[in-house]
Amino acid sequence: MNRNANLIVRWFHQLGSPPYFDRFAARWAPWGYGLGLLLMAVGVYWGLFHVPADYQQGDSFRILYIHVPSAWMSMAVYALMAVYAVIAQVWRIKLCEILAMACAPIGAAFTLITLLTGSIWGKPMWGTWWDWDPRLTTELILLFMYLGVIGLYNAIDDRRAAARAAGFLAIVGVALLPVIRYSVVWWNSLHQGQTISLLGKSTMDASMIPPLVIMIIGTKLWFVGALLARARADNLRRESGKAWVAQLAEPRA
Amino acid sequence: MTHAISPGLKASARALFLRDLRLLWRRRGDALQPALFALLVVTLFALALGNDRATLAKSAGAVLWLASLLAGLLALDTLFRGDAEDGSLEQWMLAPVPLAWLVLVRTFMHWATTALPLLVAAPLLAELLHLPHSQLNVLLASLALGTPLLSLLGAVVAALTVGMRRSGILVALLALPLYVPVLVFGAGSVVQAAQGLDVTGALLMLGAGLVLALVLAPLAAAAAIRIALN
Secondary structure (H helix, E strand, C coil): CCHHHHHHHHHHHHHCCHHHHHHHHHHHHHHHHHHHHHHHHHHHHHHHHHCCCECCCEHHHHHHHHHHHHHHHHHHHHHHHHHHHHHHHHHCCHHHHHHHHHHHHHHHHHHHHHHHHHHHHHHHHHCCCCCCCHHHHHHHHHHHHHHHHHHHHHHCCCHHHHHHHHHHHHHHHCCHHHHHHHHHHHCCCCCCCCCCCCCCCCCCCHHHHHHHHHHHHHHHHHHHHHHHHHHHHHHHHHCCCCHHHHHHHHHHC | CHHHHCCCHHHHHHHHHHHHHHHHHHCHHHHCHHHHHHHHHHHHHHHHCCCCHHHHHHHHHHHHHHHHHHHHHHHHCHHHHHHHHCCHHHHHHHCCCCHHHHHHHHHHHHHHHHHHHHHHHHHHHHHHCCCCHHHHHHHHHHHHHHHHHHHHHHHHHHHHCCCCCCCCHHHHHHHHHHHHHHHHHHHHHHHHHHCCCCCHHHHHHHHHHHHHHHHHHHHHHHHHHHHHHC
16 A cells, blocks of 8 residues: 555544544635635626526526536435445444434434425426425435434434434435435426436527526535534534544633 | 344243233223224214214215224224233344334234224224225225335334323324325225225235335434434
8 A cells, every 4th residue: 555545544534533633624614615606606696697598497497507417416415415425334433323322403404495495496487386286295205314424423422423323314224315316307297307417418598508507516515614614513412522523622711 | 052042033022912802801801992082083073074974975985094093003002001001012122033023013902903993993983984985995004005005104104203201292293294195095086986986005005014114213212212212
């Protein structure tokens, strides 16, 4: 094994130590928040003022710049949570338990934003706020899954046992992700199909795409910031009895 | 040597089965509660919908499905709790047979005591709700395939919450999202039958789900029990 690979492995092991992670998160969380906010501001401005109106949907299509990135995040965050949960189950890495549980509220928020913006978009387009259509229903179930994970994590007193139980639930719920992703394909749905594709040609006009890409990257960065900040808080709470946390609090006290 | 001492799969299943039956018989008043609850739910729905024959007939399939789902949900909490409290669940974990096997036997008992009476009573309840007779077979088939699936999914949730002193509303919050697909296909098949459509697809989906859950759910529930009792 060469030196570089060794360094990466060492860094990985270091990151697992609570004080080291605390410094790492404190350093990078503002960057995630800041860059995310900046990109989202640019994306929203571009999407609202520089993109021409849609020939069919008029101006109301612009809500897609919030709806689509949130929808992607609602599923991506769940997948990431499940990955952390698997690592936590198999290798019992404490940090991964914390990270998995920090994912849940953020993912729930993205899911809620997706549902709300979709509902607002649905009113002028379909003439209804809500429809029991496969995609809408599965997204709602995804929200319940997030709430279940959060509820289970908070219901058990022992933090580590709670994280393991809630992580297990998250893993069980992964079965839902492909159903949401392909619900528009499998069932005859009111929700429109995929119009944007990473590989191959999108069916969306080229002028509409750049702000969307910016928004997608922006939400990802924002998520990184939020994840680090939440995980840091949980980490500090769990380690609150330790000397290094006391030292951390000392200068301010 | 050890082979002669340790009980096999069949013997352990039989022992657990007989023990559960005996416990059930000693408290036979409680055993009827899920069926009674379902009857009450059906009554409440019938009264709430206003005694209109056409409306009742249209919603009968959905009401019966919901009644069995809720009756099973109420009984979920007792699935492993008694054994967790008196320590037998720890003996399950130490037993020479796989924990998943014992979980499967117990889940079968749960289904046989909560869903099976309902299945037997379903034609009567369907008559109360004026379900058209042509749909009765579809309803019974979907319930027969769907309720074991509900019990198996519920076993995973019950196992996750077994470590808690009281789980209350949390069990419902965790179990209901997992129940949704079963309900969609189960109650959906009755609706399809009412529209004169072919129901084979929905029933096959339920059957496929049941086969998958029969294999995977006991393993998942066993893992969850290990996590909860640690």
